[in-house]
Amino acid sequence: MNQAPLESIEAFLYREASYLDQPDLESWIQLFTDDGTYWMPAMQDQPDPLNHISHFYDDRVLMEIRKRNFIHPRAASQEASVRCSHLIANIRQAGTTKDGELIVHSNFHVVMWYREEQRVYAGTYQHHLQTSDSGFLIKHKKVQLINPEAAQKSIIIYL
Amino acid sequence: MNTTFDQAALEQLVQPTRINKQVYINPEIFELEMDRIWGQAWIFIGHESQVRKTGDYFTTNINHKVPVVMVRDKNGKVQVLHNRCAHKGAKIVTSRSGNAPGAFRCPYHGWTFSHDGNLLKIPNESGYENTGFDLNDSCNNLQPVAQDNYKGFIFATLSSQAPDLKTWLGGTTDCFDNLCDRAPEGEVEVAGGVLRYEHDCNWKFILENLNDTMHPMVVHQSVVQSAQAYISSLDTDDIKQKAEAQIILPFGASFENFEESGITGFRYGHHYDGGKTSIHADYSVMPEYHQAMIDRYGAQRTQEIYAFNTHNTLLYPSLTIKCAVQNIRVIRPVAVDKFIVETWSFRLKGAPDEMLQRTLLYSRLINSSASMVGPDDLEVYRRMQEGLASNASQWVEMHRQYGRDQQLKDRVRGGGTSDLDVRTQYQAWRYYMLGEDYA
Ligand code: FES
Ligand SMILES: [Fe+2]
Numbered sequence: 001m002n003q004a005p006l007e008s009i010e011a012f013l014y015r016e017a018s019y020l021d022q023p024d025l026e027s028w029i030q031l032f033t034d035d036g037t038y039w040m041p042a043m044q045d046q047p048d049p050l051n052h053i054s055h056f057y058d059d060r061v062l063m064e065i066r067k068r069n070f071i072h073p074r075a076a077s078q079e080a081s082v083r084c085s086h087l088i089a090n091i092r093q094a095g096t097t098k099d100g101e102l103i104v105h106s107n108f109h110v111v112m113w114y115r116e117e118q119r120v121y122a123g124t125y126q127h128h129l130q131t132s133d134s135g136f137l138i139k140h141k142k143v144q145l146i147n148p149e150a151a152q153k154s155i156i157i158y159l
Numbered sequence: 160m161n162t163t164f165d166q167a168a169l170e171q172l173v174q175p176t177r178i179n180k181q182v183y184i185n186p187e188i189f190e191l192e193m194d195r196i197w198g199q200a201w202i203f204i205g206h207e208s209q210v211r212k213t214g215d216y217f218t219t220n221i222n223h224k225v226p227v228v229m230v231r232d233k234n235g236k237v238q239v240l241h242n243r244c245a246h247k248g249a250k251i252v253t254s255r256s257g258n259a260p261g262a263f264r265c266p267y268h269g270w271t272f273s274h275d276g277n278l279l280k281i282p283n284e285s286g287y288e289n290t291g292f293d294l295n296d297s298c299n300n301l302q303p304v305a306q307d308n309y310k311g312f313i314f315a316t317l318s319s320q321a322p323d324l325k326t327w328l329g330g331t332t333d334c335f336d337n338l339c340d341r342a343p344e345g346e347v348e349v350a351g352g353v354l355r356y357e358h359d360c361n362w363k364f365i366l367e368n369l370n371d372t373m374h375p376m377v378v379h380q381s382v383v384q385s386a387q388a389y390i391s392s393l394d395t396d397d398i399k400q401k402a403e404a405q406i407i408l409p410f411g412a413s414f415e416n417f418e419e420s421g422i423t424g425f426r427y428g429h430h431y432d433g434g435k436t437s438i439h440a441d442y443s444v445m446p447e448y449h450q451a452m453i454d455r456y457g458a459q460r461t462q463e464i465y466a467f468n469t470h471n472t473l474l475y476p477s478l479t480i481k482c483a484v485q486n487i488r489v490i491r492p493v494a495v496d497k498f499i500v501e502t503w504s505f506r507l508k509g510a511p512d513e514m515l516q517r518t519l520l521y522s523r524l525i526n527s528s529a530s531m532v533g534p535d536d537l538e539v540y541r542r543m544q545e546g547l548a549s550n551a552s553q554w555v556e557m558h559r560q561y562g563r564d565q566q567l568k569d570r571v572r573g574g575g576t577s578d579l580d581v582r583t584q585y586q587a588w589r590y591y592m593l594g595e596d597y598a
Contacts (some may be wrong), residue, residue, distance in 0.1 A: 040529065050516045053352045053504060055529045061389070061403045062524075069531050075381035077538040097377035115541075125364055149255070151355035151499045154534035 003093060004131060009104055010091055012136045013127070017086035025067040032128055032138045034060060038158060042141040055152065056143075067149055068159070082114040082157050088125070101128040101139045108143075110159050121159055122146050161420030164188060169592055172349050173585045176561050177554040180547040182588075183361040187571065189495035197222035197477055200427065201307075201327050202479035203489055204229050206503075207237050208311065208348035209256065214274055217256045218242055221315060223492045227304055228252055229313060230259070232274040239306040239315040240276045245299045276301035310335045311346070323538040329425040340464045340480045343451035343509030347485065350506035351519045355499055356528040356537075360576040362476070362490055362498040363584075364540035369471045369479055370432040370580040372417035373559070375410045378539055382531040406524060410532060416574040420470065424564075424571040426597055428475025428587025430580045433468050447511045452532035455509070472581070475587050485518045488526065495542055502526040557581045 003089040012031075015147040018030035027152065034039070039049050040056040049057040069075055090107040097103060103126065143159050164187060165174075172179040172188075181188055202221050209229070216230040226242035228251065242250050244265040251263045251272070271279045278299045281287065282593055287294070306315040308325035311337060314324055321327065328335075337348055358365065368374060376383075386407040393400055417432070424430040444465065452461040472480040479488045482592045489501040504518045525532045549554070550556045560577030573579035589595040 023470050043352055046352075050352060050519070053354050053502070053522055053527075055354070055523075055527050057523060058480075059403075061400045064389045065382065065385045065407065066390075066531060067403060068388050072381035072385055074377075074384070075531075075535060076378065077534040079538075088551065112503050149355070152358040152528040153357050153359070153536055154532050155529040156228070 004102060004129075004136075006091065006093075008092070009102070009129070009136070012129070013088050013091065013104070013106060013125075016138070017088055019088055020158055021084050021112070023070075023082070023084070024159075025063075025070055029060070029063045029067060030157070031136075032060070032063070032141075036060065036138050036140065038063065038141050038143075040145065040148070040159065042148050044144075044148060046148075055145075055155065056062075056158070059157075066158075077154060077156055080115045084113075084157065084158075084159075085111045086159075094126075097139075099127050101130050102136075103128055105138065108159075112157075114154075114156065119153065123148075161571075161594070164191065166593065170589075173589055173592075174545055175582075176558045178585065179553050179557045180555060181553075183363065183544065183555070184495065184547050186495045189361075189492070191592060193222045195226070195352045196588065199316065199318040199321060199477055199591050201321060201324055201474075202304065202476075203474060203487075204239055204313045204315050206311055206347075206349045207231075207308060207313060208507075210237060211443040212258065214259045214261065215256070216259055217494065218252055218254065220491055221304065221317060223494065225317065226250055227315065230263075230274050234275075236275070237306075237308065237313055238275050239304040239313065241304060242558050243302070244270060245272075245301060246270050246277060246281075251301065261570050264276070272301045272574040276303055310339050313519045327427055328474070329427070329429060330423070331425060331429045331431065331472055331474060333467065334431060334469055334480050334482050336406075337464065338468045338485065338505070340456075341485065341510075342480065342507035343448075343453075343455045344507075345352065345455075346508045347505040348508060349503055351504045351522075354502040354522060356502070356526070356533060358498050358500060358537055358540065360496055360498075360537070360540040362492040364543060365488075365490060365498070365500060365536075366473055366476065366479075366584060367581050368503065368536060368540065369473050370422055370430060371424075372420075372432060372576050373414070374536075374539070375412065375417075378493070378535045379410040379532055381535070382407055382565055383488050385531070387411075388524070398532060406521065407531075410525075414576055420575045422575055422577060424583030425569070426587075428584045429473055430583045431469040431472040432575055433470040434579070445511065446511055446519075448507075448514055451509055452510070471586075475584055481521075484521050485514070486526070500526075557585075 018033055038056060038058045040054060042053050046052050067069050070078060071074050087109045088106050092105050094103040094105050106125045110120045123145040126142040127138055129136040130139050202217060205217050210231040213231055216228050221227050224322060227239055229239050230243040232238050246250055246268055249265055249267045250391045251265055265266045273279055302314040306313060339345055361386060386404045390401055390404050410450060420433040422430055422432045469482050477490050479487050485505040487503050490498060491547050492498045502522045504522050506515045524530050557578040560574050564573040564579050565570050
C-alpha cells in the first residue's frame with residue numbers, strides 16, 4: 001500500500017500546526033494544493049460539505065480572502081489578537097483516497113486565546129495528503145470537532 | 160442604585176429618539192422582557208417539515224427558560240407542549256430532535272403520554288386509588304402551549320391574550336408568501352441542518368442591527384475590500400473564482416443603495432427593508448430553476464415573485480427571514496448579556512439542488528460563527544455591551560430621519576437608512592412592557 005514514513009507525516013503536520021499557531025496564513029495556504037479544501041462540518045458524520053451546512057468549507061478563493069481579511073486594519077473582530085497552541089497526537093495512516101492521496105487521521109487539542117478568554121477545541125483531523133518529490137501538499141483537511149452541533153463562539157482563525 | 164423598575168421608571172427608559180442603556184445591561188429589565196415580551200408575543204418554534212412523521216419531535220426553549228417540544232401527533236397535527244412531565248417535572252425529551260415511537264415515556268417513573276400530551280398510563284396505578292388523584296384531570300397531561308402556524312411556520316405563545324397569529328403577523332405575511340412562492344411547488348422545507356452561534360451580548364442588538372443599513376459598509380468593509388483585492392489579483396479568465404468571491408460584495412453596498420430600498424414597519428415590532436429592491440436584487444437566477452418557475456407560474460408572475468426583494472424581515476422578537484436567500488435566523492435569549500442565534504436553511508420544493516447549496520453557501524459565508532461577516536457584527540455588539548457600562552451617558556440614540564416616517568394604514572414607511580426599524584421595535588417594546596396600545 002501507499003505508505004509514507006510516519007516521521008515525515010508528523011513533521012508535516014507539526015509544520016502546519018506551527019503556521020496556524022503563529023499565525024502565518026500566507027505560508028499555511030501554500031501547504032494546500034490549488035484545489036485544496038478545508039472543511040469543518042457542523043454535525044457528526046456529516047456526509048458532505050455542500051448539501052448540509054458547515055462551520056467552514058473553504059477553497060482557495062475563501063482562503064485567499066480570509067488571509068487578506070485577517071490582517072485588514074478595519075476588521076473589528078481581528079483587533080484583538082488570536083493565539084493558538086495546537087497539539088496533535090494519535091497520528092495514524094488510514095489508506096489512500098481513490099486519487100491516491102494518503103489519508104491521515106490524528107487527534108487534536110487546540111487552546112485558543114482570544115478577547116480575554118481561553119478556550120479549548122478538540123476533535124480529529126483528517127488530512128488527504130498528496131505526495132510529491134518536494135514533500136506533501138494538503139488536498140483536503142477535515143476538522144471534526146467533538147461538539148460540532150454546539151453553539152460556537154466566533155472562530156476567526158482556522159483550527 | 161435604583162434596582163426596581165416600576166411603570167413610571169420603565170416609561171422613562173424608552174423615549175422617541177433615545178433608549179436608556181439599562182434596557183441593554185440591566186438583569187432585572189431582562190427578566191421583565193422575558194416575562195412581558197417573550198411571555199406575550201408569538202415566538203417562532205420551528206417549521207412543520209422538521210416533524211414529518213407521527214412522533215417526530217423538535218425541542219427548543221420558548222424564552223430563556225421554558226422548555227417546549229414540537230411534535231407531530233397521530234392525527235397529523237403539530238402540537239407544541241411544555242417539555243415537563245406532569246408527575247414531578249422531569250423533561251420528557253432532551254435531544255434536539257428525534258422520534259418518540261408510540262408515545263412519550265418519562266424516563267423517571269414511566270408515565271406515558273400520547274403525542275398530543277394526554278396521559279395514557281401510570282405504572283402500578285393502584286397506588287393512586289382513593290387518593291383524590293384523577294387520572295383524567297387534564298392537569299396530569301403534558302401541558303399544551305397555544306400555537307398556530309402560517310404556511311407551516313409554527314409559532315407559540317405563553318399568553319392567553321395574544322391576538323391571533325395572522326393579525327399579529329400583519330403585512331409580514333407577504334414575506335412568508337414570497338418565500339414559499341419562490342418554490343416551483345409553492346412550498347419550502349427545512350434542509351441542510353442548523354448553525355448555532357453564541358453571542359455574548361444582549362439579544363436586542365442583533366435585531367436592531369438587522370436593518371441598520373448604516374453599518375455594513377463600515378463593519379464589513381474589511382471583508383469586502385479583501386474580496387475586491389483578491390478579485391483584482393485574478394486573471395481575466397479566472398471566472399469561477401471571481402463569481403465565488405462576488406457573493407461577499409453586496410455587503411459593501413452604498414448608503415444610497417440602502418436608502419433607496421426603504422424600510423417598512425408594522426405593528427408588534429415587525430419590519431423589513433427592501434421590497435422593491437435590495438442588496439440581493441442582482442442575485443443571478445439559475446437557468447434550470449428559472450425554467451421550473453416559468454413552467455409553474457408563467458413569465459409575468461415569476462418576475463413579480465423575484466421582484467419582491469426584501470433583504471431582511473424581522474418578526475419581533477424571535478425570527479428573521481431572508482426571502483431571497485431562503486434562510487432564517489432564530490433568536491433565543493439566555494441572559495442579559497447572552498443569546499443564541501440559529502441559522503436554518505430552506506429547500507425550495509421543485510427547485511434544483513443547487514438552490515439549496517447556494518442558500519447553504521450564503522449561510523456559511525455570512526452567518527457562521529467562523530465566517531468573515533458574523534464575527535464582525537458580533538464584535539460591535541459586544542463593544543456596545545461593554546461600552547454601555549460607562550456612565551458617560553445614560554442614552555443610546557436613534558434620531559435618524561425622525562419625524563419623516565410616513566404612517567400608512569397598516570404600516571409605516573421610511574428611508575432605508577432611517578432608524579425606523581428601531582423605532583418600530585421600541586413601540587412594540589412599550590406595547591409589551593408597559594401595556595401601551597397602538598393608536
Ligand atoms: S417525573 Fe415523570 S414519571 Fe415521575
Ligand atoms: Fe452586519
